[in-house]
Amino acid sequence: MRSSGVLLHISSLPGPHGVGDLGEEAVRFAAFLHRARQSWWQMFPLGPPGISNSPYQVLSAFAGNPLFINLEKLVQGGLLDRPDLAGFPGHDSAKTDYEAAWRYKKIRFRKAFYRFEFGPKRVRAGFEKFCEAQSFWLDDYALYCALKEKYHGVSWEGWDEEYRRRRPAALRRVAKEFRLKIRYHQFLQFHFFNQWRALKAACRELGVGLIGDVPIFVAHDSADVWAHQELFWLDKKGKPTCVAGCPPDYFSRTGQRWGNPLYRWEASRRTGYDWWLKRIETMFKLFDAARLDHFIGFHNYWRIPADQQTAEKGKWILGPGAPFFETLFRKLGRLDLIAEDLGAITPPVAALRDRFDLPGMRVLQFAFSGKSSNPFLPHNYPVNTVAYTGTHDNDTTVGWFSALNSRDRKRVLNYVGSEGKEINWDLIHLAMGSVAKTAIAPAQDLLGLGTEARMNLPGTPSGNWEWRLKRGSLTPRITRRLAHLTELYGRV
DSSP: OEEEEEEGGGGGGGOOSSOSSSSSSHHHHHHHHHHHOOOOOOOOOSBOOGGOOOOOOOOSSSSOOOGGGHHHHHHHSSSSSGGGGOOOOOOOOOOOHHHHHHHHHHHHHHHHHHHHHHOGGGGHHHHHHHHTHHHHHHHHHHHHHHHHHTTOOOOGGGSSSSHHOHHHHHHHHHHHHHHHHHHHHHHHHHHHHHHHHHEEEEEEEHHHEEEEEEOOOOOOHHHHHHGGGGBBOBBBTBBEEEEEEOOOOOSOOTTTEEEEEEHHHHHHTTTTSSHHHHHHHHHHHOOOOEETHHHHHHHEEEETTTTTTSTTOOOOEOOOOOHHHHHHHHOOOOOOOEOOOOOOHHHHHHHHHHHHTTTTEEEGGOOOOOOTTOTGGGGOOSSEEHHHHHTTTTTHHHHHHHSSOOHHHHHHHHHHHOOSSSSSHHHHHHHEEEEEEEEEEEEHHHHHHOOGOOOOTTTTSSSSSSSSOOTTTTHHHHHHHHHHHHHTTTTT
């Protein structure tokens, strides 16, 4: 069945407290998608971010970002008072201000928690059930957060050995000592997941499916690595012995050193891939479909010795391959997964993708190399594909086109058959009209925004993940135009 959708992260929604959240603006965006005849809302990973506010470097692969908790809903639940929501500096700011949003919300979260914790016991019944049901990840995550506060944000490898090595007696002692702090972090997750379920129900009512994102690697400073050290290549002090990245290529003569710890896949296999199964199962309780980031890593990955500052001296190592996916589908049933197969896709990687009938990705900004055989050109698409005008790592379509030289710009215009005055809609038109079973456009491309609206510039440490949608910018004209293309190309 042909379909289409829009890429927009929760953080990019408008709203009064510095960052988008799971409140009314999220429902309004879902309603826009419904009116525009869209089937999908795609977003980035939802976890609490660590370094540089990146949703791809999070403190937990299971937890939700507390910043996305809507404060108005806490007022409606009697946990905050209406006057508590006054006084945010930079009301409805044009960019996400993570620091200001966290300072503001943290004060309100703590007030809401103490009102909840020391209020009538009956209101906590649902919370206790949630904690019990999610204990397989929530207990470690909440304890990790409490210890991270104790050590003033220092990564877990810098904690005292008894905590770093997870000595049972030490963990029992600190769990008792920090009981309220642990319950506070559990409380935040309880409200995040409650608000998420409400949003998902609203999207389902509107006929809008949700597409999530599963980064293949996790951050070293995360509850996941701390709690499951046996699944990663670490030394006795908890430091990675080898890290993830990609080899030198045309774009980088020294390659890319991402720094994520690598999996001991054999250790994972011996557990029946238990951690991974729980991760994917949790993902599909939140989303209707999911993108597997860096799919190539499931076949082979670039292993870099941790003492190397560049990726030049790495080497290719085989990943878990077909047995991983066989276990995944046998245990969890058929899942709607998208393989992010961008980059140097070798025949074995393509064979792994096709063996499990996973749709790959095609990005139109990569299409215009001058060769008619370019796999990113729509006339070369297989049907089992998700076509994108761009992704979070690309410039916006308008920004990308503006930066092209005259030869490349002419090549694009010859292919799209226009003068390029609305190059963003030209590429949306191409994606929609292609044979790809799904077409996705970032919200910035619907609006025709330039480089100032770019979401992420890989390799830069700051200034990313900050773009926000202005309230009212998705006008009736845009809605009608997107709905028309959707109907024209049978993607309703």
